[in-house]
Amino acid sequence: MNSPATPSTHPTPSERGGPQSRRTLRRRDLLQLVGSGVLTGLAGCLGGDDSVDDDDLPEGTQFDADWPTYAQDDANTAFLDDGRAVSDPVVEYEADFGMPTWEPAAIGSVAYTASDPIHVVDAAAGEEVEVVPGDTWATPAVLDGSLYSSGITHHGPRRMGVYHAETGRDFRSIELPARPTTAPTFSNDRETMFLGLRDERICAVDLDSAEVKWTRELFGDVHRPLAVNLGFVFVVTEGQRLYCLGTDGSGYWQAALETAEPVAPVVGDERVYIAGWDRIAALEKRNGSVVWEDDEGVHKRLALDGERLYVSRGDLRALDTATGEERWSYSPNEGTSAASVVDDTVYVGTGAGELVALKRDGNGLAGSRERWTISLGTYVGHSFACTDRRVFCPVIRDDGLMSLTVVADASVSGAGTTATAGGEAA
Numbered sequence: 001m002n003s004p005a006t007p008s009t010h011p012t013p014s015e016r017g018g019p020q021s022r023r024t025l026r027r028r029d030l031l032q033l034v035g036s037g038v039l040t041g042l043a044g045c046l047g048g049d050d051s052v053d054d055d056d057l058p059e060g061t062q063f064d065a066d067w068p069t070y071a072q073d074d075a076n077t078a079f080l081d082d083g084r085a086v087s088d089p090v091v092e093y094e095a096d097f098g099m100p101t102w103e104p105a106a107i108g109s110v111a112y113t114a115s116d117p118i119h120v121v122d123a124a125a126g127e128e129v130e131v132v133p134g135d136t137w138a139t140p141a142v143l144d145g146s147l148y149s150s151g152i153t154h155h156g157p158r159r160m161g162v163y164h165a166e167t168g169r170d171f172r173s174i175e176l177p178a179r180p181t182t183a184p185t186f187s188n189d190r191e192t193m194f195l196g197l198r199d200e201r202i203c204a205v206d207l208d209s210a211e212v213k214w215t216r217e218l219f220g221d222v223h224r225p226l227a228v229n230l231g232f233v234f235v236v237t238e239g240q241r242l243y244c245l246g247t248d249g250s251g252y253w254q255a256a257l258e259t260a261e262p263v264a265p266v267v268g269d270e271r272v273y274i275a276g277w278d279r280i281a282a283l284e285k286r287n288g289s290v291v292w293e294d295d296e297g298v299h300k301r302l303a304l305d306g307e308r309l310y311v312s313r314g315d316l317r318a319l320d321t322a323t324g325e326e327r328w329s330y331s332p333n334e335g336t337s338a339a340s341v342v343d344d345t346v347y348v349g350t351g352a353g354e355l356v357a358l359k360r361d362g363n364g365l366a367g368s369r370e371r372w373t374i375s376l377g378t379y380v381g382h383s384f385a386c387t388d389r390r391v392f393c394p395v396i397r398d399d400g401l402m403s404l405t406v407v408a409d410a411s412v413s414g415a416g417t418t419a420t421a422g423g424e425a426a
Helices: 036-046
Strands: 089-094 105-107 110-112 118-122 127-132 141-143 146-149 159-164 170-175 192-197 201-206 212-217 227-229 232-236 241-246 251-256 271-276 279-284 290-294 308-313 315-320 326-330 340-342 345-349 354-359 370-375 385-387 390-396 402-409
Touching: 089 370, 105 141, 105 385, 118 146, 241 271, 279 308, 315 345, 340 385, 345 390
Parallel strands: none
Antiparallel strands: 089 402, 105 110, 110 118, 118 127, 141 146, 146 159, 159 170, 192 201, 201 212, 227 232, 232 241, 241 251, 271 279, 279 290, 308 315, 315 326, 340 345, 345 354, 354 370, 385 390, 390 402
16 A cells, blocks of 8 residues: 655756655646746646646547547547446457557547558448558557558658548658657647657647648657647657657756656646656646656556546556545456546456456445456457447457457447457357
């Protein structure tokens, strides 16, 4: 059990060092940005008071339906608040192709796998629509009927392929300064996309003209999805740094991650959340000072529903976003995947091959937290996508194939396939 948070007055991110307690609640530092204009603008945009908001769900996110990108939206919350959860689970579709155990993108009943090639599959129809070049372990992005892939195409390694999301037809490519290392993340106004490049840079590209608006050099390669919200871009690098940039390319602050194997950052309304092998931390969005931290770490990406931050390292823990205190935990024998949240339900996979639906509200022990479980094979995860009353699960099946299984509510399930969960013939 984690110890309670205690007040502290540690230095700013650039000065921090030395051993830390498991979780430390810190006083707000003064805004320390270069230039009075930047200070005023950023403080006004991000909020200048010292109050602690219990609901840190970010404003301005535009993906309020489906799961069209990594972790559902451009802030990486993995929270579909406008969707409906599955209440009567059935296996709607089980693919016959192999793919990594990484979450796809999904629109309605259609999934876009995080693989090379990308498989476009319609779970309701029980068929594969098309395959297009992709990037293994990178979730593609879908916006306004277009599928964006960071995989190498016949156009060359420095060009991003853009395909019709419904048909998979190649209709456009975008020239970049270097080979992309991430799928794109989009601005709230949907005019610009941001992505990592192979040479320790990120770039911004105008979606209409396909012109590169700016590039910026960072310390370390960029392999994790970027997070974008309300004029700000957050980037973690292999140089163990977190950067806060403006969508115009200007730099505001940076902080040391102080952990290896970082996951993608998650942006809240007041705080940005970072995590890696042996550290989880909530930082002030306006200046990067540490609000609280926890040294248990994570192995999987984060999820945020506003009041709780969901972290997975063996067990799944729901942490209070304002204080870092543990609200509840779920500890199956074989460990958990990353969480995905829909409405009042938290989905999590287990190392025993089960998809589990949990109640997300309340505190304390999770003995009565389970809504339902369904067995899908020998492993479910690393993470997965959700749409209205559907869950798209990367799995390792009973026959050993790493593939995709779609669980749907019985009320919306289509024809699907005749395969049963785990890969055995029906």
